[in-house]
Amino acid sequence: MSILLTGATGYIGSSVLTALLEQGHAVTALVRDDAKAESVRAAGATVLIGDATNSALVAEAAGTSDGVIHLASAEDVDPALIDAVLSGLGTSGKPFVHTGGIWSYGSNDDITEDAPNQAPALTAWRADNEARVLAAGGVRGMVVVPSIVYGHGDGLANVVTGAPRSADGELVLIGDGSQHWATVHVDDLAALYVLALELGDRGGVYIGASGGNPTVRELAEAAQAAVGARGVTAQSVGDTRARIGEALADALLLDQQARGSKARIDLGWEPNQPTLVEEISSGGYASRQGLA
Numbered sequence: 001m002s003i004l005l006t007g008a009t010g011y012i013g014s015s016v017l018t019a020l021l022e023q024g025h026a027v028t029a030l031v032r033d034d035a036k037a038e039s040v041r042a043a044g045a046t047v048l049i050g051d052a053t054n055s056a057l058v059a060e061a062a063g064t065s066d067g068v069i070h071l072a073s074a075e076d077v078d079p080a081l082i083d084a085v086l087s088g089l090g091t092s093g094k095p096f097v098h099t100g101g102i103w104s105y106g107s108n109d110d111i112t113e114d115a116p117n118q119a120p121a122l123t124a125w126r127a128d129n130e131a132r133v134l135a136a137g138g139v140r141g142m143v144v145v146p147s148i149v150y151g152h153g154d155g156l157a158n159v160v161t162g163a164p165r166s167a168d169g170e171l172v173l174i175g176d177g178s179q180h181w182a183t184v185h186v187d188d189l190a191a192l193y194v195l196a197l198e199l200g201d202r203g204g205v206y207i208g209a210s211g212g213n214p215t216v217r218e219l220a221e222a223a224q225a226a227v228g229a230r231g232v233t234a235q236s237v238g239d240t241r242a243r244i245g246e247a248l249a250d251a252l253l254l255d256q257q258a259r260g261s262k263a264r265i266d267l268g269w270e271p272n273q274p275t276l277v278e279e280i281s282s283g284g285y286a287s288r289q290g291l292a
Helices: 011-022 034-043 055-063 078-089 126-135 157-161 186-199 216-227 237-244 246-252 261-267 276-281
Strands: 002-006 026-031 046-049 067-070 095-099 108-111 140-146 148-151 183-185 204-208 256-258
Touching: 002 011, 002 055, 011 026, 011 034, 011 148, 011 186, 026 034, 026 055, 034 046, 055 078, 067 078, 067 186, 078 095, 078 126, 095 126, 095 186, 126 140, 140 186, 148 186, 148 276, 157 216, 157 276, 183 186, 186 204, 186 261, 204 261, 216 276, 237 246
Parallel strands: 002 026, 002 067, 026 046, 067 095, 095 140, 108 256, 140 204, 148 183
Antiparallel strands: none
């Protein structure tokens, strides 16, 4: 298949690009400028330089593709891009895989695809865009919902592993650290995007969660042990908000657990990468943060 991919140079997108090419798909990657184009060409994809909100460009590229994966999701991008993709795909029945986010479900100890939307302020904008993709006629619209993505020393885990230390040398937690995070390795998530493209149902929502749901305290304890810190220490919600920003803090303070069962059952997805605790414990995040 010939796939139009946005976000191909990003953290998730670079893994999705690799996964698509390994499965024999031809990829046209929409990138903003020549600087971003170099890595895409090196990977073996075709480059399309332009802005994701350029409706004419996106519609034409979507129309000549066999499907679209949109990873460069953003509040100021999605409305125009979704319009353009749906216009370009028309009534072809081709797949359009959009990107959601686990925070939209709010605090929940067993998140499934039909759980109510309880999005924090940071991601409240997502719901209407996702609904448009899922309800679109004439295309196979789907949403992949990444949980907190980790792997290769990158992702939001760095907010924990790279946290400041207290005067006693302890890593400072996000809140008291009792909240769980639903997580997924970036390479497992990339495999899910490809499976959704190839096998997903129209209107399908697929949560990308490997089933590992560590607490923030567990992550920080793994980090401090790996780098020889003296322990971990809680921080008040107010101080956490002041440190990393209110909107991000409120998202990271959500208590979330998910298993990703639907993707496993419906698509045959098999996440098999090391857990986030394992990656941190092995030192995979230490050198990135200068903690080693």
